[in-house]
Amino acid sequence: xxxxxxxxxDDEINGAKTLKALVEVCCPQLDVxxxxxxxxxxxxxxxxxxxxxxxxxxxxxxxxxxEMLEKLGRFSFDVIxxxxxxxxxxxxxxxxxxxxxxxxIDGDELTVAYDKFLVKSDHKLxxxxxxxxxxxxxxxxxxxxxxxxVATSDGIIFLETARIVRMEADSNxxxxxxxxGKKITSSKTMKDYEDILPAEEFxxxxxxxIVNIRYVERYIRGExxxxxxxxxxxxxxxxxxxxxxxxxxxxxx
Numbered sequence: 001x002x003x004x005x006x007x008x009x010d011d012e013i014n015g016a017k018t019l020k021a022l023v024e025v026c027c028p029q030l031d032v033x034x035x036x037x038x039x040x041x042x043x044x045x046x047x048x049x050x051x052x053x054x055x056x057x058x059x060x061x062x063x064x065x066x067e068m069l070e071k072l073g074r075f076s077f078d079v080i081x082x083x084x085x086x087x088x089x090x091x092x093x094x095x096x097x098x099x100x101x102x103x104x105i106d107g108d109e110l111t112v113a114y115d116k117f118l119v120k121s122d123h124k125l126x127x128x129x130x131x132x133x134x135x136x137x138x139x140x141x142x143x144x145x146x147x148x149x150v151a152t153s154d155g156i157i158f159l160e161t162a163r164i165v166r167m168e169a170d171s172n173x174x175x176x177x178x179x180x181g182k183k184i185t186s187s188k189t190m191k192d193y194e195d196i197l198p199a200e201e202f203x204x205x206x207x208x209x210i211v212n213i214r215y216v217e218r219y220i221r222g223e224x225x226x227x228x229x230x231x232x233x234x235x236x237x238x239x240x241x242x243x244x245x246x247x248x249x250x251x252x253x
Contacts, residue, residue, distance in 0.1 A: 004052040004117075006030045009068070010082065019055060019082070019105055026107050028115040039068040045183040051077050053117060054120040055101075058083040066136070069156075070147050076155035078120060079132065080113050098135050130187060132156060148197070149175065150186045157184065161201070165231055167193055167210040177231065179215070205237045205245055213248050 008021065010016040016035045023030050033049055038040035039062050046054065056079050069075060077214040084103040099113040133156055136149035139184075147158040159176070168175040169190040176184045183247040194204050204210045211229060220226040237245055 001029060002143045005049065006032050006053045007042070007045055007051045007062075008032060008051065008055045009035045009039070009057070010057040010064070011037050011059075011062075013037055015057075015103065019110075019127070022105060022107055022110050023055075026111045028119065029143075030114070030149075031151050033177065039063045039065075039071070042068060044071055046075070046077070048071065053078045055080050055082055057081075070158045072158075074155045074157050078117055080117065098131055107234075124146065133188070146182065148193075150184055152184065152186075159184070161212075163216075164202075164212050165215040166212065166229055166233065166235070169208040177233075179230070181231065200248070201238075203241070203245055205235060205239070205241050205246055209235045211235065213245075213252055216249060219246070219249065 007020050008016050008023075010019065016037060018037060020032050023032055026234050030053065036045050039054070039060055041121045041139070042054075042056075046067050054077055056065040056068070058081055063071070065081060067077070079098075080238075082100065082103065082105070083100060097166045101109055101113055106217050114253055130151050131152070133151040143194040146162070148161055150159055152155050159178070163178045163180075165177045165179055167190060168177070170185075174188055174193060176186060178184070190208070190210060195201075196211060197210070201214065202212055204208050205227060206224075211227060215230045216226050216227045216234075217230050220234075220236075222227065224236075224237040224242050226232065226234050226236055227245070228234050
């Protein structure tokens with residue numbers, strides 16, 4: 001029987017101990033290898049112990065569970081979120097098939113979440129991470145996250161939006177180009193990113209391109225014209241996008 005390394009993160013010490021006791025009774029394939037009561041400690045434990053599953057409290061004083069995952073920068077473990085605030089989380093969790101537990105935690109509900117984890121653990125990592133990425137997209141919109149979650153083949157990366165030079169559509173995929181020349185491919189469409197990126201910084205100049213206007217080095221006149229970005233890429237501007245782009249560039253501070 002396969003065993004899964006598990007960490008519980010909850011700022012309430014008694015809550016973490018109670019959940020550990022329930023896990024030992026209801027989840028025979030989980031080994032709780034650590035309890036953490038602060039996000040900073042949890043980040044260190046996760047980096048050192050490389051768990052398969054983390055029970056993560058959302059509401060913590062120093063930083064939220066979502067902010068903690070952002071600070072990790074990259075992760076590939078599964079998450080079961082724990083929250084006392086159903087109204088905030090339920091819709092987003094249900095929409096994206098993400099496991100969650102409501103406080104006070106019920107043993108039967110824990111068993112359901114555990115069974116879902118076992119089933120998901122047999123699925124491709126990319127599929128599981130895409131669900132989490134979708135959740136972060138929704139949470140970023142509602143809570144003003146400052147970084148962009150991107151699911152890759154080995155984990156979720158949180159990108160500083162200020163580092164994104166441009167995006168390029170490739171069918172149902174999007175190539176993201178960062179300063180320094182790094183390229184990351186996402187399974188989300190250009191429209192997904194257009195909807196969530198700050199409109200005052202990112203503009204879709206063409207059906208196949210979004211640019212961070214702060215990385216536009218120059219504009220070349222023409223019917224629609226062209227922009228040259230700081231990575232020396234020349235991109236066509238759609239005729240109907242020209243006026244709005246020039247307005248954004250002229251208003252850039």
